[in-house]
Amino acid sequence: MSNIESIKIAARLDRLPASRTLWKLIVLISLGGLFEYYDLFFTGYVAPGMTRSGLFTPASLGVFASLAGIKVAGFGTFVFSTFAGLWVGVALFSQLADRYGRRPVFTWSLVWYACCTIVMAFQHTGEMLNVWRFIAGVGFGVQLVTIDTYISELTPLALRGRSFSVNQFVSLSAVPAVALLAWLLVPVTPLGLDGWRWVVLIGSGGAIVTWFLVRRVPESPRWLALHGRMKEADAITADIERRIETEIGKPLPSPHVEAEEDDGEGRFSEIFSSRYWRRTLMLSVFNMAQVIGFYGFAAWVPTLLIARGIAVTHSLEYSFIIAIANPFGPLLGTFFADYFERKTQIVAGLIVMGLSMLGFAHVTAPIVLIALGVLFTLAANVMSYAYHNYQAELYPTRIRARAVGFVYSWSRIAAAFAGLAIGYFLNLGGTLAVATFIAIAMTVGIIVIGVFGPSTKGIALERISH
Template identity: 75%
Template sequence: MSETESASIAARLDRLPPSRTVWTIVILISLGGVFEFYDLFFTGYVAPGMIKSGLFSPHSLGFFAALDSIRIAGFGTFVFSTFAGLWVGVVLLGHLPDRFGRRPVFTWSLVWYVGCTAVMAFQQTGEMLNVWRFIAGVGFAVQLVTIDTYISELIPGPERGRAFSINQFITFCVVPVVALLAWLLVPVRPLGFDGWRWVVLIGSVGAAVVWLLIRKIPESPRWLALQGRQDEAEAVMAMIERKVCAERGRPLPPPQPVPAQEHGSSRFRDIFSAGYGKRTVMLSVFNMAQVIGFYGFAAWVPTLLIARGITLTHSLEYSFVIAIANPIGPLLGTLFADRVERKLQIMIGLVVMGLAMLAFSQSSSPVALIILGVLFTLAANVMSYAYHSYQAELYPTRIRARAIGFVYSWSRLAAAFAGLAIGYFLGAGGVPAVAIFIAIAMVIGIVVIGVFGPATRGISLERINH
């Protein structure tokens, strides 16, 4: 298929008006992403239960106990295994959506999650628990990369920010669910089975149900066109256009020309080629910085509350209250996602996160801690949907998934070691030391995005990457 014909598919996608047809696809894709967030966030909420089960004694940890020499011990080995698996998966598998398509990688990574996480729930030693946690992370890591790629390619430029805010609203709705489940189940043993195991298994069952719903999602027409699969791209595009026309009861507006994108294979070195190398370095540094605040707070919030003098039971209760704010941030974002430049949304979110964390570290009142935790969470999730949209916009279709996977992998790697750093700072200087660490990371993120990030609001993917 010629570059002209590929550009024609892109132009036809970009002229689509808001419609139930396209938004249904976005919602179904988002449901697939729910369980990456469930998986990531249950890490912090089930920690007290796992520790109580005695899984992290040196004897139970087996060869993982050797990590104590680099100050990875106890529950820290589980956090490390989580993000190490996600990092290895993104690095090794991040190119698969560019090679085999968005749809198959999206659906089968969910199957991987269901199987590996279910096996993990029945492990009786910390050693095997961590092994299966790592394996699950390797296979499931590519899921969010694929989702970002998928949505960016389906939605016209003027609605792209709103699409990502809706996507993250749906995925973050699971965070208060997992927090509630942990609050209710972790302190008890229903049917003689540890409560934390129930929390893990519920996620696997839910993911299996969602897999049944998403099997009919179409492949990205942009990707099909770039692969020269003209008939398939035309079939998907015609189906979408036909449904949108039927909804509106009138013909679609004529497509506006967009620049043709270069065809070719997806090679690793291409993400460092002229025009993209600076973006790759910028986003890699940014991902390392933002994750320190995002998961540094989310994964440690029960522990941070305990460090501020809150009991275990109340820390889980307060964590649930804070978790309710997770979907509210992206929901608020629907009001301004495409009205405010993407990079500015990211920077404001980082500013609020840093200030809220510093205030959190100086508070002892339960009410103040909850309010500041909610404020931090709202800002973090506005920042999150904005940057997921942003980094997907900054690369062409042929290398989009590979590039997102690479830059996003640095957040996984940083999260693995940030958890160790936060544990160290918490022990050495308490919550104030953790707050300073997070605030410094937020400043780094603000600088790299503010200085080196291009504008993308309302611009077609092809023009951003021309």
């Protein structure tokens, strides 16, 4: 019974037109992701300040001290801890959103990571910094997965592409903000506190404020209906419908039920069933590949610029200029996100990322370095909003969060080790070695998505899961 009713709720949501009501919900959810991305991206921008504070000397690394032979691996351990925490969050705790709902996991994971990051900002050894970075990572790992499932389930069929591009535009607006703050604060010590600590604290404070805003977002009606909570699902859907009808000044069209979602127990093992194992394998390999380019550049851009002969101060300045491009990739996507296949957008983004990174390794002129960095960033974020949408589309509501969590977890563990690998390659062969490593990873991503990825454009979520 709940399955039939959930399809009726889905049909009512899928026929909703674009409206201020819907975009407001998307923006509110995206605000939760705003400070997740702030937290993720400050990793690279505070690196020079952390290193200058002596936090990553062999004496301060504790159990990581054996890695100090790699010159930049001291900070590499911080990158490793970030993504190791993310991996635990997405791999072990993403299932909570399938079990207890999107809304409670979405809101309380925001509080978790904000509080842990505040504690991290006051640590005075590299080892304890890494420990608290790991714990905080668990919180925002869960948050990122829940956001993807939330948006895919609340958004009408015709707006799914644009909703993810708007989501990423809002979230990635944090990147130029953190880059600007790092440029202004990392070289100085306001009130006697290291500038990088201020960068961390500003993000955590903003996340706590955001928590009060996102509490206004309703639970996913699709999730409620699937769990037999039809009165709540109907009430939320009816409220959205009523507000949209008032806004557009006419009745909504009748819902059209296209397909029923298959019955299933919603167990984790279902993602390896005959219907889904190919998608699970494809997305797992893709996530390992794409993250090497996406965070391999973003988390290391100031260090890579220094390796290209740019002074530390100018490195942060140029990094800020490159960072401004982050939200504009998804913003461009609003013009074509629902007109081209998701997999086509992903492959195109990967191709441009690989080529621009190879170009970055061969030039020295600051203006060309910045231009290639901007091009890489635009392509990376077109690829990013498209694949976040894509992987959430490929699984049914009953297992969406845990399935996305599993495939996404491979990007987190790959990023953890890629942070160490990029430190190694940078020391071994400079920026060219790093660029080659990234280009190879992009090629792998192109092959698995281009050859094995199914089409999803214009298809209802419930039909895609068939």
